[in-house]
Amino acid sequence: MKQPLVTVNKSVRKIDGLSMATGRAQYVDDVHVRGMLWAKLLASPHAHAKILDIDISQAQKIPGVVCILTHKDLPRVPHTTAGQGYPEPSPYDSYVLDKKVRFVGDRVAAVAAETRDAAERAVRAIKVTYEILTPVLDAEHAMDDDAPKIHDEEDSLRIADPEKNLAAEVGFSVGKNFFEDSDYIFDRTFVTQYAQHCPIEPHITMAWFDEQDRIVIRTSTQVPFHARRIVAQALRVPVKRVRVIKPRVGGGFGAKQEVLNEQIVAALALATHRPVKLEYTRAEETISARTRHPMIIHLRSGLKKDGTITDFDLDVISNTGAYGTHALTVGCNTGSKVLPLYRAKNVKFNMRAVYTNMPVGGAYRGYGATQGAFAMECLIDEMAERLAMDPLEFRKRNHIRLGESSPVFKALGEGREGVAQSIESCGLDQCIDLGAREIGWREKHGKPKGKGPIKRGVGVACLMQGSSIPGIDMGAATIKMNEDGSFNLLMGATDLGTGSDTVLAQIAAEVLGIRESDIVVYSSDTDMTPFDVGAYASSTTFLSGMAVKKAAEQARDQILHVAGKMLETDPADAILQDGMVVMANGRRLSLKEVALHSLYILDQFQIMGSSSHITHTSPPPFAAHFCEVEVDEETGQVTVLSYVAAVDCGTAINPRLAEGQTEGAVLNGISYALVEEICFDPKGRPRNATWQYYKIFNTQDAPPIKTILVPTWEPTGPYGAKSVSEISINGPMPCIANAIYDAIGIRLREAPFTAEKVLKALKLRARGRRME
Amino acid sequence: MRARLAGFSLERPGxxxxxxxxxxxxxxxxxxxxxxTDLYVYLNAGVARPGRWLDLWGLDELRGIHEVGDHVVLGALTTYTELRASELIRxxxxxxAQAAATVGAVAIQNRGTLGGNxxxxxPAGDSLPPLLAYDAEIGLRSARGRRFVPFDRFYTGYRASVAAPDELIEQIRIPLGAGSSSRACRFVKVGTRAAQAISKVVAAFxxxxxxxxxxxxxxxxxGSVAPTPVRLRRLEQHVIGKRIDPALIRTSSDVLLSxxxxxxxxxxxxxxxxFVARTAWQRFMEEVPGL
Known part of the structure; x- marks a missing residue:
């Protein structure tokens, strides 16, 4: 029996919203541990060099300097900084400190000092003798025979082919006789750029010893449990001696699905037996942390005159930078979260992630699907145009439907073979229809618009993502009842500001017939909460939400059992409602009475539930994005006038938060599409590593963004929910590119679409026309 | 903060x-x-010049927007927010007023001053091209007295000016008729995003x-097309005495580029x-009212 939903699918207030708005929320930096030292890392000025000698004698003399660590002081343990499940699908090619530096910003040494000033001065006083090596700064040539070898060390593990600077490679092919049945063949190359997550709170980590001599790490992370495991591995200490606490987090976007600084801060705490804190500056965040993998995407497709897509052949070169963190899995997603969206009998995929002496790619919202969707949705538009078919109609004819499967699901998973699945919820057609109506597609698309040099156009992109990693990811939760009928909900699931604490409390409240404000949420702490893989792969609502639901159901069953005994009534068909147990015969008891009875009166026990959840499918959310742009043909300036994101995320547990996730992702994506790019000098040094020069769009740049939530029911998710957090970042780049084409008839395949680049394309066309 | 504050002293005259x-x-x-709004950024970045700093913020003599005779006189400490709000300036x-509205963000407009800019x-200062276009004069003051320098002769090179070490900018004086409503005018700022972006090109006509x-x-x-903000005198001379027509727009654009x-x-x-400097000029000329 499906009861009407009371708490779920309601826009309840974010449970931590008030404390954040009033400045009382506790982030990493909001506690101070007595005797805390400041840490600072010495970053390599060279893209590729061997460290011949490090002289710390001058630095040690600076007053206040307590400890300086170099590669000579630490165990040499190959590991990955990717915060992924064990065994990680990323190569073990990183060392806490190494004898070699592989990009500008790579770490050379670590200092802990009594003041930040002393730490910074000490870092400058360390003398390093480098043997400078030729850097690899071009992903396309990284695999050349004469390219310098970036990972020539012998102890790294699971690198696909270090001789060829190949961090990871994956591919599959289904079908046969490629391109033989097609009437048209399309062959295009798309290029995406380096971009940074720019969380408001940069990476920050503290470590100290507790009274039992265990290392306590308070850190801004998406993956507290992976952080515990990887710190233990890298420093060769037992897991039981490490505790990781995740307080409030000021944004992650994937940057913090990385065990980046926890190892070195813990190492400094171990070496000094003092509390240590390391906070990245904004420049360090850009130079030394993680980025979005730039990709060169070669996409070929075959098309029949009747509008059937016959073939896809997707070939990807992904630049993973100096280390292969997330290299394989991000590249897998470029295929697995993009290719299944449209039916084709022949599908081929090949992805090579190459090392370069450039910043390190990592997890970034969208996780490779963002880059792949750019290529796919632009090409789909071009295919529709060839047939003179409306791009919406063409997409509707070819996209995957309810009950259908795709061979891609089985062929390609996260770093290994995937899991066969069929689509059990899909609202894409409705997304297309509602979005088209909102943007005014029929009136605007393909029609000449604008006056003088200012041209207008509309564009569309359809999207899918996943929800969690099937067969791999696990989330767990514990819930226990208190005297007043309130509950403690203890979760490993990691709220980064996303609102997952609120969403998960709503799910528990729905099961227990109470309000979300009667649930005290604690997340996450490896000593206090059950395991959860963490906040990534669009999994928290879908995966951890199911764990919470199951734990709450256990508590509910115990409540009904106690209430049944108290009322001497069979609790079958009883319900929990408004904080009461209501029996089928109408008799009722408050949860408070049940709690007091169970804790103090008779057959005392703690009413509590604890459950884990894994998933065997990864149901895709779907979306149709639309935008209208204005292109100034005389300045190249592209302005997004309005944006519509119609999203099928199943049941939105909290519609307002789902809209917030969508709007945030869209603005992030518009900024990525139009202006964001890390630029380098010829030696591989970033030229715009601070926010003075790396500009991200803010609220004043945001066009009106309209989110339309299209409800469907996903049977494998809690109360019908699927994911919503990542999908919408994939839309703006292709959507805007298609709208630019509609406006000025030029297809841009190299992002970002800066005014300079658009103007150049316009001039090239004008020159071409003159030549004709 | 990268700067070592021990190297700085701050004095606050009354x-x-x-x-x-x-x-x-x-x-x-x-x-x-x-x-x-500039100096604290330099301080934070560790590029501020150490030594004695004089905090002028409390000097009310340097504030205010007044009509004096046939001039508008602006105190050097006039903020962008005050410029935006002033009926007289608007x-x-x-x-x-338009330039002031595009500078930085609201918090910067509350603190940033015309004299400071x-x-x-x-060369990218947003308020500077309008001052050039309005024939502003800079009132420099020292214990030796007061003198006025036409703004287009104020800078001598990249971030260098005629101001002597003992002089400060007291006021900015602009002829009332400079912005006469019978004249066409335009402010153009081309940046990466809507706010808090240093201009790629900024112009006032x-x-x-x-x-x-x-x-x-x-x-x-x-601004942002030369080491200092510049008035294009040859361009100005080129159009004076002529009628605006497509030929003039074309020839004047060539002068501009040179x-x-x-x-x-x-x-x-x-x-x-x-390219955008030329485009901004062409559009202004094409859209001069009454053409």
């Missing part, structure tokens, strides 16, 4: 005379602090015509700057 006395008595060049000198001397339709007044001022020398930097390219 009156303008006291400040002028300190300037006169000092052997080293003092750093003058107004709203701090009516008589609208380009200045001039003294900092960035003022153009007046005689009864017979010929141009009798023209000011074209640009008169600017932008560079490639992280914000944009020289090529692009040249």
């Amino acid at each position: 009156t303008l005379d006291e400040a002028l006395g300190m300037l006169a008595a000092s052997k080293e060049r003092l750093t003058l602090l107004a709203g701090g 009516g008589a000198l609208p380009l200045l 001039i003294a900092n001397g960035s 003022v153009l007046g015509r005689a009864g017979d339709g010929t141009v009798d007044h023209c000011r074209a001022a640009f 008169e600017i020398a932008p560079i490639d930097d992280i914000r944009s390219t020289a090529r692009y700057r040249r």
Whole structure:
């Protein structure tokens, strides 16, 4: 029996919203541990060099300097900084400190000092003798025979082919006789750029010893449990001696699905037996942390005159930078979260992630699907145009439907073979229809618009993502009842500001017939909460939400059992409602009475539930994005006038938060599409590593963004929910590119679409026309 | 904060005379602090010049927007917020109000001052082209007295000016008729995003015509196209006495391009700057009312 939903699918207030708005929320930096030292890392000025000698004698003399660590002081343990499940699908090619530096910003040494000033001065006083090596700064040539070898060390593990600077490679092919049945063949190359997550709170980590001599790490992370495991591995200490606490987090976007600084801060705490804190500056965040993998995407497709897509052949070169963190899995997603969206009998995929002496790619919202969707949705538009078919109609004819499967699901998973699945919820057609109506597609698309040099156009992109990693990811939760009928909900699931604490409390409240404000949420702490893989792969609502639901159901069953005994009534068909147990015969008891009875009166026990959840499918959310742009043909300036994101995320547990996730992702994506790019000098040094020069769009740049939530029911998710957090970042780049084409008839395949680049394309066309 | 604060001292004179006395008595060049929107950034980045700083913020003698005779007189400490809000400026000198509205973000507009923007001397300063286009004069004051320098002769090179070490900017004086509503005018800012973006190109134009339709007044001022904000005098001369027509727009654009020398930097390219500078001028000319 499906009861009407009371708490779920309601826009309840974010449970931590008030404390954040009033400045009382506790982030990493909001506690101070007595005797805390400041840490600072010495970053390599060279893209590729061997460290011949490090002289710390001058630095040690600076007053206040307590400890300086170099590669000579630490165990040499190959590991990955990717915060992924064990065994990680990323190569073990990183060392806490190494004898070699592989990009500008790579770490050379670590200092802990009594003041930040002393730490910074000490870092400058360390003398390093480098043997400078030729850097690899071009992903396309990284695999050349004469390219310098970036990972020539012998102890790294699971690198696909270090001789060829190949961090990871994956591919599959289904079908046969490629391109033989097609009437048209399309062959295009798309290029995406380096971009940074720019969380408001940069990476920050503290470590100290507790009274039992265990290392306590308070850190801004998406993956507290992976952080515990990887710190233990890298420093060769037992897991039981490490505790990781995740307080409030000021944004992650994937940057913090990385065990980046926890190892070195813990190492400094171990070496000094003092509390240590390391906070990245904004420049360090850009130079030394993680980025979005730039990709060169070669996409070929075959098309029949009747509008059937016959073939896809997707070939990807992904630049993973100096280390292969997330290299394989991000590249897998470029295929697995993009290719299944449209039916084709022949599908081929090949992805090579190459090392370069450039910043390190990592997890970034969208996780490779963002880059792949750019290529796919632009090409789909071009295919529709060839047939003179409306791009919406063409997409509707070819996209995957309810009950259908795709061979891609089985062929390609996260770093290994995937899991066969069929689509059990899909609202894409409705997304297309509602979005088209909102943007005014029929009136605007393909029609000449604008006056003088200012041209207008509309564009569309359809999207899918996943929800969690099937067969791999696990989330767990514990819930226990208190005297007043309130509950403690203890979760490993990691709220980064996303609102997952609120969403998960709503799910528990729905099961227990109470309000979300009667649930005290604690997340996450490896000593206090059950395991959860963490906040990534669009999994928290879908995966951890199911764990919470199951734990709450256990508590509910115990409540009904106690209430049944108290009322001497069979609790079958009883319900929990408004904080009461209501029996089928109408008799009722408050949860408070049940709690007091169970804790103090008779057959005392703690009413509590604890459950884990894994998933065997990864149901895709779907979306149709639309935008209208204005292109100034005389300045190249592209302005997004309005944006519509119609999203099928199943049941939105909290519609307002789902809209917030969508709007945030869209603005992030518009900024990525139009202006964001890390630029380098010829030696591989970033030229715009601070926010003075790396500009991200803010609220004043945001066009009106309209989110339309299209409800469907996903049977494998809690109360019908699927994911919503990542999908919408994939839309703006292709959507805007298609709208630019509609406006000025030029297809841009190299992002970002800066005014300079658009103007150049316009001039090239004008020159071409003159030549004709 | 990268700067080591031990290397800095901050003094806070109570009156303008006291400040002028300190300037006169000092052997080293003092750093003058107004709203701090540039200097605090330098301090944080570790590139501020150590030494004695003089905080002018409390000197009310340097505030206020007044009509004095046939001039508008602006105190050097006039903030962008005050420029935006002033009825007098919005009516008589609208380009200045528009420029003030595009500077940084609201918090910066509350602290940033016109005098500070001039003294900092960035070629990209948003308020500077309107001042050039309005024939502003800079009132410099020292214990020795007061003198006025036409703004287009104020800078001597990249971030260098005629101000002597003992002088401070007291006021900015602009002829009331400079922004006359009978003249066409336009402020243009090309940046990466809507706010808090240093301009790729910034420009201010003022153009007046005689009864017979010929141009009798023209000011074209640009930022971010040369080491200092510049008035394009050859361009101005080229259009004066002529009627605006497609030929003039074309020939004047060529003059414009010969008169600017932008560079490639992280914000944009020289090529692009040249192109949008020309486009901004052409559009202004094409859209002069009554054509």
